[in-house]
Amino acid sequence: MSAIKIDSVVKNYGSLRVLHGLDLDIKEGEFVSLLGPSGCGKSTLLYCVAGLEDINGGRILFDDRDIAGLNSRERNVALVFQDYALYPHMTVRENIAFPLRRQKLDKETVKGQVTWASETLGLTELLDRMPSDLSGGQRQRVAVGRAIVRNPAALLMDEPLSNLDAALRVHMRTEIKQLSRELGLTVLFVTHDQEEAMVMSDRIAVLSNGHLQQFGEPMEIYRNPANRFVAQFIGSPKMNMITSADQNGVLLGLRPHDLTPATQQDDQDAFELTGELALIEPAGPQFFLDVIVNGQMIKATTDDIGSFTTGSEIKLSVPADRVYRFDAGTGDALSGTSISASSRKNTTP
């Protein structure tokens, strides 16, 4: 296992720049997610680390060693692909053994490693099957097995869970996370699913448009988003944005989970909004409320639907320290989340 340092990495496709000088410092044994919408450059960055793409500027260091001149076979990284990329003409056993065979290891070592990997992942029963005979979840396991079998410097994963159905995806999340803990793997995990990134990662790097937006622990990113993009990308349903009435050029961000129907006991500092309840969406533990406030749809939540009916007026409130403030022009978060007292009664978004 290695620490990975990504130092102002630049990547161009022709005249199009897709990575604009990224910096990331990944510790040994750390689980880091690269999170962003499709096309943000997260997979490209992964491929650059894997050596499948050349970089046009900056450096990538494994344990302080620049790996620029090395091609992918010399970097000792493992990659789990979105479509698993299992070799269709080989059995599960041959698939897992393939990278070891390429290293010209002796038969005993190969056998021992394959046995270990297949036991770790519960693949022992499947070793003589062909990939086409496996279910999606089993294929995924084989792909992981092929990746961990040779003790790679880093385990790179390119949206490995996105082809699985919802239940299996949640299950595999836990399994992969546990595995990475047990083996002390340095993992770079590419995903566009913010929830996946939140539950699995030690740290998350949020990317957009080839720029690093924020790099931090999951809850830090959730609670202290560096800018409007991160704020809206993390958390579901996504953060409401309204323009501030008393400060020009300031956007207020309100997370639906923080925004609830106002009650009498509310904090003096609470920030309040009034609007028309347009839609109630039951979502199991909670209800989502769609409220039209001055022509804008605002999402709120409540545990108890009470006597609310669609079409009626509703007052929403959010604790003042949960109101995020952003510069309307740059989108950067503004320090100091408190709201002045005068805006307390202000219902104009």
Added chain:
Amino acid sequence: MANLKFWSSSKISGRSGWPRTPPFAYLATLPTILVVLLVVGFPLAYSLWLAAHKSNPIIKKTKFVGFDNFLTVLSDQSFWNAFYNTAYFVGFSLVLTTLLGIVIALVLHKSFSGRGFMRSVMLLPWAMAPVTIGILWSFIYAGDVGTLNALLHDIGLSAWTTAWLGDGNRALTLVSLTHVWNQTPLTALLILAGLQSMPVSLHKAAMLDGAGPMTRFFKITLPWLKPTLLFITIIATINALMAFDIIWTMTKGGPGESTTVLAWLGYVYSFKFMKLGLGAAMLYILTALSFCLAIIYVLVLGPRYSKQNKTASIDVADSGMSFRTPRPHTTQAPALKRPILSPEARKVLSSFGLWVMVILIFMWSAFPVLLLGIMSITPPSDLIRIPPSVIPSRLTFENFETVLFPGWSGSNQTVQGTSPEITVLAKRVPLSIKNSLIVGAVTVSIALALTPFAGYAFARWPRSRAIQAGLWGMLFTRMTPALVLLLPFFVLYRIIGIDDTRTGLIVAHLSILLPLFAWMMKSTFESVPRSLDSAAKIDGCSHFQMMIRVMLPVIRPGLMAAAIFGFLVSWNEFLFAVVLTSNPQTQTIPVILSSFLAQVRYHEYGPMFAASVVSILPPVIVAFVFQRYLVQGALSGAVKG
């Protein structure tokens, strides 16, 4: 609006957007490109040189004449006569193959028991060598003892019997019809593939929208098939323009000049009259004609691209949902109609119709082939008796003994009506089979050794300019008819001394197979996900190891398909074989078959049909056992002949 910027600028795969091409890509394409340059490019250039010169092969003097040869050809009356014959031939076959092909494909697209078998049967006329087809049909239409006349005689219509190919206009139509019989399976196959790629939901949606079978065919199926039909039109036109084998075996351009098409005229000028310059010019005109037609088709039938840019996706979440157009009026649902026929009756009727069509297709495709089989086990004397009859007096395998074990039958028994000088030809059959096998196997092996690498590079680096140039070169050579190469091969082989050798024939067949295989390999690799390449590299393979250990095993079905398809192409090939080989040590089976025909007056029909049956065995086996590979090969390589 917040995300608009982020989503819309996310298209990475811009025009310039691919990483640099590794040296491996060039290395992989180089061998194929070099060999193609050698076996296609150089001969093409040479034939262009020929077309611009006047040469006298006897005194071996050549003179540069510029465009004179072209002008001479264009002012020649027989050229224009051939031009009109060609136009008729092409028009006739194009219309009929397309119509029949659509019908056959629609029927074989339905599900019924025995569909796989019927698809194999349907392929038979196309899998067989055109030479065999010519032999079969020319005997069916033959004047005195022909099968059609025999049949008419048997059912008491002796008055209708005639020399079917004796009349000029009728001969051209019958030859065109034979070409249609040969080519329809290809059209049907391509349309069938188009039909299978059509999403089922499309028809279900149309049904719910109230469209009947006819409406669905014209409004959904046909538009869906449009790109396929464009492709078919181009292929069918080229194949018809270049049709040569059938003319050679059936009419030799006659009677008179009534079936002389341009391809035949070019052949006659070059190899009968030895006017190499004129012949080359004519074949170039023919090639230019096929390219022009292809371009016209694309312009008329091709896809129209709208210039509109795809607009950035709209951020739905932020736009709210307050702006809605009120519904203008409610349409009244039409009243439910009671069908004229009960559902049961309709079911019975449609299944009856389906089986009628299936039987018709079976008869159209298989009947002539079965006839060939029967004639091969009919005593030779039966085939030439007067009055003719289709019913054999007895069944015998002596014809097969004659052609397969000539030594045997010669010593053991004397076949009735077989004189010693006739069996000379029959004796050559085993050797010609061996030659065909050797030429086919070697050609396919060489092509398989070279083209997967080129195909891989074509599929993986389509944006590299050098690779693109190679790809266009391949496309161009694949569209270039073999006829144009024939003349330079003929002359060049004499110069370098490989005329009349199997090597020469292998080189000639490579000129067909290499571009074809490169194209097939390209489309095969396009269906292999790129992640597999990356996985192999990450797992420690070099480019070359990746090819050997991962890519080639993965595309094994594609390799099989190419091998089988390519072998058939070589096995059936007649034009190069008949011109480039002249001694029995090198001649392949189609050439021997055609020699039987040249001696047809000696009434060696029995051995000729036995040899024909032997010659169609590989195609028939492939059609039934390896149908899947044949179809895959035809679709991915699309298509020669």
